Amino acid sequence: MIGNLIARDLRRGFAGAAWLPVAFFLLVAALFPFAVGPDAQLLARVGPGALWIAALTAALMPIERLIEPDRADGVLDQLALHGLADEAVAAAKIVAHWLSFGPLLIAATLPAAVLLGLDQAALGRVLVSLAVGTPGLAALAVMIAAVTAGLPRAGSLAGLLLFPLAVPLLIFGSAYASAGGNGALLLEAAIALGLSAIAPFAAGAAIRAGRT
Numbered sequence: 001m002i003g004n005l006i007a008r009d010l011r012r013g014f015a016g017a018a019w020l021p022v023a024f025f026l027l028v029a030a031l032f033p034f035a036v037g038p039d040a041q042l043l044a045r046v047g048p049g050a051l052w053i054a055a056l057t058a059a060l061m062p063i064e065r066l067i068e069p070d071r072a073d074g075v076l077d078q079l080a081l082h083g084l085a086d087e088a089v090a091a092a093k094i095v096a097h098w099l100s101f102g103p104l105l106i107a108a109t110l111p112a113a114v115l116l117g118l119d120q121a122a123l124g125r126v127l128v129s130l131a132v133g134t135p136g137l138a139a140l141a142v143m144i145a146a147v148t149a150g151l152p153r154a155g156s157l158a159g160l161l162l163f164p165l166a167v168p169l170l171i172f173g174s175a176y177a178s179a180g181g182n183g184a185l186l187l188e189a190a191i192a193l194g195l196s197a198i199a200p201f202a203a204g205a206a207i208r209a210g211r212t
Contacts, residue, residue: 001084002092009096013062021058022104028054029112040117047116048126048177054112055105055130056166059137062101063158066093066145067207076207090142090203094196098138106130126177129188133173136192139199140166146203150210169195 032050036042070076079089106127113123144162151157172188175181 001079001082002088005079005084005089005092006096006099009093010099012065013096013100019104021061021101022108024061025051025054025058025105025108026112026115028057029115032116043117044119044122045178047113047118048122048129049174050116051109051112051126052129052133052170052174052177055134056137056163056170058101058105059134059141060159060162062097063141063145063148063162066097066142067149067203068145071149071207071210085204086207087200087204090146090207091200093203094135094139094142094199097142098135102130102134102138105134121180122177125180128185129173129177132185132189133169133192136169136195137166139192139195140169143195143199143203143206146206146210149206 028050032047033043036046067076076086076089080086109123109126109130113126118126140162144158144165147161148158169188169191172184172191176184176188
């Protein structure tokens, strides 16, 4: 049943506007040189951080469709009646959310690096940092989506909640992408792993609370 739930969310994501986060990511990469100027050294220094900010925003864009449609349609209640734990549902949604935007975002990093003039070493660091960090972003997005499901202006509220919580991941991910260093990468991996471990339980608790 978990596999079917992941496949269902993936189909819904790709049938909808799954391309929007990637388009936004590339748009930021295309516009950023116009904002800071054509200085190659400056772009190489600040470009990885800009890509990380774009990735964070891209993870937030589909947040309103992660939990709320299933809550409103009673799908979450039906899954609970079939004996599926809310934590397992949340974990499946985290996996599906990451699969719907993470690999596409990593692939889009290649043309984005060209637009920003990043060299091969910088591109490699950005790819590694996004591969390590995007599961944490997906976990955080699903957790926030579960907390804000059913609330008015949920999208705006989700942004206010997600951005501060994602700051540690953003700091260490962009630090490794910009300058390298095993310390920053290990801290980023630890934060992403912690978010991935905590998010299913927090989201499951939020789903149960919204049911009462």
